[in-house]
Amino acid sequence: MSERILMKGNEALAEGAVRAGCRFFAGYPITPQNEIPEYMSWRLPETGGTFLQAESEVSAINMLFGAAAVGRRVMTSSSSPGISLKQEGISYCASAELPIFYANIVRGGPGLGNIAPSQGDYFQSTRGGGHGDYRVFVMAPKSVDEMANFPRICYDIAFKYRIPAMVLADGILGQMMEPVTFDFDPVEADSLSIPDWALRGSKPEERRVVKSFDLRPGKMEEWNYRLEKKYDEIKAEEVRYEAINTDGADLILTGYGTSARICETAMAQGRKEGLKIGYIRPITLWPFPTRIFRDLAGKIGKFLVVEMSLGQYVEDVQLSINGRSEIYLHKRPAGGIPTGEEVLEVAKKVLSGDKSKFYV
């Protein structure tokens, strides 16, 4: 269990899902996530599971819809345009309360964009993504080790609350190699109990129906309140974040995923130079760690948001801080990757009163 191995991010994610009990994968090729289906195509049959290359992302997510409905631990992965295509199916899963796990290894957009690392799908991931009032559980790893270990957390949450859960990463995290330690015992998929809602064929008096709608007057409203109750519980119970050196800081750097790592580097260098810089990094993007920001708002004068998109993540920070501290934004879209030095430069300017990166 505690063995350390060198792995590529995408493969670590796939292996992490298999060890967490995934036994069904359907997907469609797209860069920069191809290592995931490629890995699953030989790894799942080894475990008695099924790998399917679907004819499209639309088909893949609907294969998951069927496979999840029989109680399996299922997975799909894609990159931005492919995730857009899956959104209708994800919305159906959310409404029908089917636990699914998926990963978006984000590339530059909009449109076909490019295959460079990006964080441009933050809104899509954290606001549900498809049609209707729903949310998905979103985790943002910052290392290959977390790529390996987050699938298990996603499955736990997905099955506990019967919601879709996802990992939001980018091409850097997917492609780079780092040492990995799986911090959990492999889940024996066959020993998992079949959930009572799962379809498997039944006596007429016990028959089960999986569906995403109720056309009777008022019923869909009730349905939505039922989903909302779960979301409120998740917001109260399942927030995860990292906060370092926030006590007495003059400036908080904040970002998620790859940006978080860059912030960490900048913070470490800044502190070496005697600057009082702290750092907050959401691990769950939904539910968002609102409270830590709220608690520090007003106490710490300045927050510098770093994101590889044009001002998406910053909106959640803004909502949490609610005007009680100044927010600055350093942004790089579609393949622009800030360096630690670059961020530290900006941080120094912000600390010296420069307003060029002032956001709100």
Place this chain on the structure above:
Amino acid sequence: MKIVFEQTKGLTDIPMRYCPGCGHGVVHRLVAECYEELGVQENTIGVAPVGCSVFADEYLNIDMIQGAHGRGPAIATGIKRNLPDKLAFSYQGDGDLASIGAAETLHAAARSENITIIFINNAIYGMTGGQMAPTTLLGMRSTTSPAGRTVAANGYPIRVCELLAALDGPVYLERTTVDKPAGVVKTRKAIKRAFQYQLEGRGFTLVEILSQCPTDWGMTPLQSLERVRNEMTPYFPLGIYKEPEDDKKARPKKDAVKKES
């Protein structure tokens, strides 16, 4: 007292809300009778489409799932690959199967996915109020082809059985009608055969049933039956388009497929 006829236990007691004269209700009953007769009712999982039969889960007395428009074959694939011993079928209309879900249909067939599709071809989009379908006949009026379907504007209707028969994947493809008792009997036989092949693990099966939609055709139920006979069957010939070689040979000559053209 001897029971000579009983209502199938394959259906629930919920009264169907299909329009009078609609083909959906008849086919629901045939599907239900078939899984009941084969003794697999408790081991069957059905996929309901988006279309008038979106409510099939209320009527078919089995485990059911209702999914996105056109994606039934993919959903049934996800079910069947994980529960290979269960009978899995997808029930779909023509808009669902041959338009938005054409890719899912074609690829499930090409993979010879061991599922059955019950395909209701009523040449119209019933649920959304009578728009043109991929199977709407040339000259036929719909709310989006008010002057009648033309080749210039809309191209040709799709013949699904013929299209799928060109693939190696499908094991059994048959087109039937429910416009008269003989057709109903044939349809029942076809559905049962398809289910049987699936239970034997043979691969992809599909039964296309030419059906009537009196409401969106703007006809009486009787007129709509006439249209199935006089207008639909000439363009969509009835018959078996694919079947296992051994069964073809075993069948007596008089039953041989006669495609009306």
